[in-house]
Amino acid sequence: MSVEKENPTCPFCDGKHVELYSSFGTAHLVRQYYCLNCKTFVKNIRWKGSFY
Structure with a gap:
C-alpha cells in the first residue's frame, strides 16, 4: 500500500x-x-511518505 504524497x-x-x-x-x-x-536536496522514504 502506497502512502506517497503527490x-x-x-x-x-x-x-x-x-x-x-x-x-x-x-x-x-x-x-x-x-x-x-531553498535549493536543497531532500530524501523521501517511498512507502512511509516522510522526508529526512
Missing part, C-alpha cells in the same frame, strides 16, 4: 516548489527531491 513540501523551508530529482536515491526505497525555494 505534492510534497520541503522539510527545511516548507516550500511547495519541490520536484522529483531521482526515483531512486541511496537505496531503492528512497526518492530524491529538490526544493526550488
Whole structure:
C-alpha cells in the first residue's frame, strides 16, 4: 500500500516548489527531491511518505 504524497513540501523551508530529482536515491526505497525555494536536496522514504 502506497502512502506517497503527490505534492510534497520541503522539510527545511516548507516550500511547495519541490520536484522529483531521482526515483531512486541511496537505496531503492528512497526518492530524491529538490526544493526550488531553498535549493536543497531532500530524501523521501517511498512507502512511509516522510522526508529526512
